[in-house]
Structure formats: structure tokens, C-alpha cells
Amino acid sequence: MKFVDEATIEIVAGDGGNGAASFRHEKYKEFGGPDGGDGGRGGYVYGVADPNLNTLIDYRYTRRYEAGRGENGMGSDMFGAAGKDITLRFPVGTILRDQATGEVLHELLTPDERIVLARGGDGGFGNLRFKSAVNRAPRQKTVGRPGERFGLQLELKVLADVGLLGMPNAGKSTFITAVSNARPKIADYPFTTLHPNLGVVRVGPEQSFVVADIPGLIEGASEGAGLGHQFLRHLQRTRLLLHIVDLAPFDDGVDPVEQAHAIVGELKKYDAELFGKPRWLVLNKIDMIPQAERAARVKDFVKRFKWKGPVFEISALAREGTDLLAKNIYQHVRQQQRTEQPDPAQQDPRFAQDD
Numbered sequence: 001m002k003f004v005d006e007a008t009i010e011i012v013a014g015d016g017g018n019g020a021a022s023f024r025h026e027k028y029k030e031f032g033g034p035d036g037g038d039g040g041r042g043g044y045v046y047g048v049a050d051p052n053l054n055t056l057i058d059y060r061y062t063r064r065y066e067a068g069r070g071e072n073g074m075g076s077d078m079f080g081a082a083g084k085d086i087t088l089r090f091p092v093g094t095i096l097r098d099q100a101t102g103e104v105l106h107e108l109l110t111p112d113e114r115i116v117l118a119r120g121g122d123g124g125f126g127n128l129r130f131k132s133a134v135n136r137a138p139r140q141k142t143v144g145r146p147g148e149r150f151g152l153q154l155e156l157k158v159l160a161d162v163g164l165l166g167m168p169n170a171g172k173s174t175f176i177t178a179v180s181n182a183r184p185k186i187a188d189y190p191f192t193t194l195h196p197n198l199g200v201v202r203v204g205p206e207q208s209f210v211v212a213d214i215p216g217l218i219e220g221a222s223e224g225a226g227l228g229h230q231f232l233r234h235l236q237r238t239r240l241l242l243h244i245v246d247l248a249p250f251d252d253g254v255d256p257v258e259q260a261h262a263i264v265g266e267l268k269k270y271d272a273e274l275f276g277k278p279r280w281l282v283l284n285k286i287d288m289i290p291q292a293e294r295a296a297r298v299k300d301f302v303k304r305f306k307w308k309g310p311v312f313e314i315s316a317l318a319r320e321g322t323d324l325l326a327k328n329i330y331q332h333v334r335q336q337q338r339t340e341q342p343d344p345a346q347q348d349p350r351f352a353q354d355d
Ligand SMILES: Nc1nc2c(ncn2[C@@H]2O[C@H](COP(=O)(O)OP(=O)(O)OP(=O)(O)O)[C@@H](O)[C@H]2O)c(=O)[nH]1
Pocket: 166, 167, 168, 169, 170, 171, 172, 173, 174, 175, 185, 186, 187, 188, 189, 190, 191, 192, 193, 284, 285, 286, 287, 288, 314, 315, 316, 317, 318
């Protein structure tokens, strides 16, 4: 299955309602003045960056999004009601492009950011507006203006803060499940991660980060065997890599140190920029190692792997050590984020913040 991260939709803001041409009907008065009200404005289409969404999959099924038309004006000075606005929710990291030109209109980078996608048309004027000293009974009225409409291309560029590395079966999916709201498919055989798993990890009411595994980063992936390359662009902003190691592999004769070296070798070939990111070692499945042996196993691994960076011991399955790790990750990510705020000057004025 391909990771769905692109969709094209049609955005249709509401047309304005027409103005009315009407005259007052009053008893005993032959010619009442004009009383046709204006049409209502058409509904707007808004876009919001929703931190709880991870994919654009829904936009593959429903392609057309239309706001309401403004009501027509009526007699007795009645103005038409505005058309109903609609709000489309996109995952944080969605890039919006004009389908016709391919031009990037906006990138939704900030959680809960709200923008105008398409403006509804203004309502037409009723004949009330055309009354003047020389024309007391105008029949003029205007029709509502059309709402904006265009094809919108969506591309989800997931801004993962943390990338997961590890051999198949190391427990990456289980780790994401343990700490985040994602529900990746988990199976007890290698290569289950054929598309990237993503999760938003919340460590407090307003504190979260996005974790994503890096699929197919196994031997051969750097030659294009896996889906890794496709996914690489989603990891451009990764601030930390977690190298997850199964410290208790089932197969006899499998040395976790050799496996860990293989991953690092792959990473190096795969992408120099990723290789240069800060990396932490996460020793998983410690629940399978008798308590008395754990310290020695960890020490032995670190020594033989010649590892000098941070080390965490966890059981993703039993959720041991996972909260502590998540809190440490958050602090690290936060520190780095402070120095990398998106530049608001890059935003298209047509899509300026709506207030
Ligand atoms: N005992 C134990 N089993 C674990 C732990 N973490 C993961 N597992 C098991 O290891 C197997 C593989 O876990 P996954 O989370 O699918 O591993 P993965 O690294 O995502 O594997 P791929 O999707 O193939 O890349 C599953 O049967 C998990 O239940 C752990 O901490 N302790």
C-alpha cells in the first residue's frame, strides 16, 4: 500500500445572492419607493491545520468542497442571508498548491493555523441602493458576484521531529503506539512497515512532537530497494533520530551489535544529512531479559558498539521507560525548535491570516 499523502480537490466558495428589485406596496399609495434588499455574500472556504490529523486520505474520496450561496435579497428592505462558510481540516505540514499553475499558495505549518482558501462573492445590490433625486423608482439591481473557485493540490509534507531507525522487528511500530495517538499495523514478522507510521506524541496539554519511522531502512534501502527515498522528504526537519535496537533477538546467533552497525552503515549511505542528525540509542525489549542480567547486557552492548551518546532502556510493549524517553525527546525537540521558526514573510499575501 502506498502512503497516501497527495490529493487534488476542487474548492468552490459560494456565489453572492442577487439584489432584489421591488417596490413598497402601501395602502392608498400608488407608488411606494424601492425596497429591494441586497443579496447575501457567498460562503467562504477556510482551511485549518489540525494537529490530530496525519493523512490526506479523506480528500481522496470527497473531491469537491462547496460553501453555500448567499440568499437573494427580497422586498421590504430584506437583505439575503450570507451563504454558509465551510472549514476544511488538513494535517499540519500540508502544502497547498494551485492546480492550474503549480504555484505553492501556502504551507500549513503551525497547529490550528486558519487561512482563507476561497472568498465568497459579494451579494448584488437591491434597487433600494439606486434610489436618487432624479430616479425615485429605480428598477436596477445587480446580480451576486461569483465565489472564487479553483483546483487545489494538497501534499502532506510531514514535519516529523523525530525519526525512528531500526531493523525490522526492533519494535518501532510498538514504540510509536506506546507513546502516541497513532495506531500502526503491528505484526510479528519483518517488513510490516511498508508505509511510514506517524504519530503525534503528547507529553502535556500543549506539548507534543511528531514521530515517524523511516520505512525500509534496511540493508539495500539506500540503493532504492525500500520506500525510504520517497519518504525522505518528510524527514527534512527531523531534529533527532532514535536508533531502536532489539536487545533480545529471538534467533540464536543474531548479534544485536552487528545489526546496529548494519543500520548505521545504511544510514550513512542513505542520506548524509540524516546521518549528521543527533542520534540516541534506544535498547528495546528489556522485559525479555532477566532483571539480574540487564545492566550487564546493556553495558556490553554499549561497549562493543562503541557508543558514546545517550542511551535509553525501554520495553515498548510493557511501556517501561517510554514516558521518560518521550519527555526527554520533547525537551530536545523544543530546544531545537526555538532556533528554527518558520518565516512568515514567505507566505502568499492572497492567503494571509484571516482574523
Ligand atoms: N517482549 C517485547 N516484545 C516487543 C517489544 N516491542 C516490540 N515487541 C514485539 O516485537 C514484534 C515486532 O514489533 P514491531 O513494533 O512491529 O517492530 P517494527 O520495528 O515496527 O518492525 P517493522 O514494522 O517490521 O519495521 C512484535 O511482535 C511486538 O509485539 C518489547 O518491548 N518487548
